[in-house]
Amino acid sequence: MTATRTRLVLGNWKMHGNLADNTKLLNALLAAPRAATTTQMGVCVPFPYLAQTALALSGSSIAWGAQDISVHAQGAYTGEVSGGMLKDFSCHYVLVGHSERRAMHAESDQLVSDKARAALTAGLTPVVCVGESLAERDAGQAVSVITRQLAPVLALGSEAVLKMVIAYEPVWAIGTGRTATPEQAQEVHAAIRAALKGAGAEQVQILYGGSVKAANAASLFAMPDIDGALVGGASLVAEDFLAIAA
Numbered sequence: 201m202t203a204t205r206t207r208l209v210l211g212n213w214k215m216h217g218n219l220a221d222n223t224k225l226l227n228a229l230l231a232a233p234r235a236a237t238t239t240q241m242g243v244c245v246p247f248p249y250l251a252q253t254a255l256a257l258s259g260s261s262i263a264w265g266a267q268d269i270s271v272h273a274q275g276a277y278t279g280e281v282s283g284g285m286l287k288d289f290s291c292h293y294v295l296v297g298h299s300e301r302r303a304m305h306a307e308s309d310q311l312v313s314d315k316a317r318a319a320l321t322a323g324l325t326p327v328v329c330v331g332e333s334l335a336e337r338d339a340g341q342a343v344s345v346i347t348r349q350l351a352p353v354l355a356l357g358s359e360a361v362l363k364m365v366i367a368y369e370p371v372w373a374i375g376t377g378r379t380a381t382p383e384q385a386q387e388v389h390a391a392i393r394a395a396l397k398g399a400g401a402e403q404v405q406i407l408y409g410g411s412v413k414a415a416n417a418a419s420l421f422a423m424p425d426i427d428g429a430l431v432g433g434a435s436l437v438a439e440d441f442l443a444i445a446a
């Protein structure tokens with residue numbers, strides 16, 4: 201990682217948590233000494249817990265955000281949550297295009313780009329998730345799949361891209377315990393950075409996600425184009441999440 205990019209460790213709670221457990225987790229994150237690290241930390245929580253998270257983390261160095269956003273600003277869109285609503289809870293980040301949403305909610309590459317644009321319009325930082333399936337990797341298509349997924353996002357223009365975070369999450373590594381090797385991840389991260397092209401590509405944070413644990417974080421983070429992690433399961437256990445950030 202170059203000196204110009206700050207490391208970012210972002211937790212994705214997915215559909216986990218309840219008021220009592222969240223309080224314990226957030227308090228444990230807040231209680232940990234962090235003076236020794238410049239690593240940015242954040243948590244992306246389910247919508248119902250944004251108020252609780254905002255209240256707990258307000259004034260701390262830990263940011264928070266959501267896991268999805270509507271492309272619409274307001275209106276008759278039952279079940280949707282707008283960027284303006286997320287800003288009401290002082291969200292900094294919002295995940296867009298997580299593979300679980302691409303797969304289970306049929307989110308297209310274009311829709312993911314539209315969500316990234318909606319996030320930017322609301323003043324949020326979109327974390328654009330990309331990643332190939334195992335079949336695609338085995339077919340040698342990892343980079344071409346990611347290039348396809350990123351194309352509509354890059355079409356938003358370099359000014360927009362500079363305000364985003366990109367997360368490379370190979371689908372076969374998510375929740376499986378099977379992490380990409382640092383070399384596999386670096387190869388894709390370098391391809392992503394090359395695809396960003398243009399002025400400022402060196403400034404964009406590119407996170408790796410997929411079974412990141414304290415035991416493998418350091419070797420991943422040692423790679424030149426890996427700027428941190430998007431952490432699922434391990435972000436639900438304070439000591440594991442803190443150990444990754446440390």
Ligand SMILES: O=C[C@H](O)COP(=O)(O)O
Pocket residue numbers: 212298369373374375376377409410411412430431432433434
């Ligand atoms: O958003 C996080 C990723 O899906 C990774 O999840 P995981 O760390 O549980 O493999």
